[in-house]
Amino acid sequence: MNTLFCLLALAVIAQSAVLVDKQDKSAAARNNINIGGIYPGDRLLSRSYVYKPAVANTIQFENFVYREYRGDTRTRISAIYVTQQGYYKQCSSTWIRSGGLGYPDVTISFQSLRGYGYYYMIDIWGR
Incomplete structure (x- = not known):
């Protein structure tokens, strides 16, 4: 029995x-950020990638900072798309720390689980 x-x-x-x-x-299961919208007249302000390979027994952390450097202080962010790339089991977190929609800058934080890495594509749209 x-x-x-x-x-x-x-x-x-x-x-x-x-x-x-x-x-x-x-x-x-992916941890993406999709806020705002792309409207007529918007342009892609920045496309960047953040990547950290897996390191055994280590939690990895990174801040991505975007600031409008073209001298036009009237430019405002209208959409932020942070999309996980590659293998589906990255087990990472991402969040907006400061700035964002309606601001000329944004700071996005990334953190992996212990022993994992991450790989994200960041698109920032504005006008």
Whole structure:
């Protein structure tokens, strides 16, 4: 009886592990930022990439800073798209630390889980 119970418990655990793995492959498991909108008259102010390879037992952190340097202080950000690139299981976080929509600058923070890296494409639109 104990052997049958153990086999049944292992089957349930194995099935749940497969279901979790299937969920990680979806686009919803990615940590992207999509705020604002692109409208007629907007232009791509910046397209940049941030990349940190995985390092064993290390949490990696980086701030990406965009400032409008063209001398036109009237330029304002209307959309920010931060899209995870590459392998789906990066396990990283991203958030806007300061600035953003309606400002001429933005600071975006990136942080990996211990032992993982990250790779993002950053598009900043404005007028």
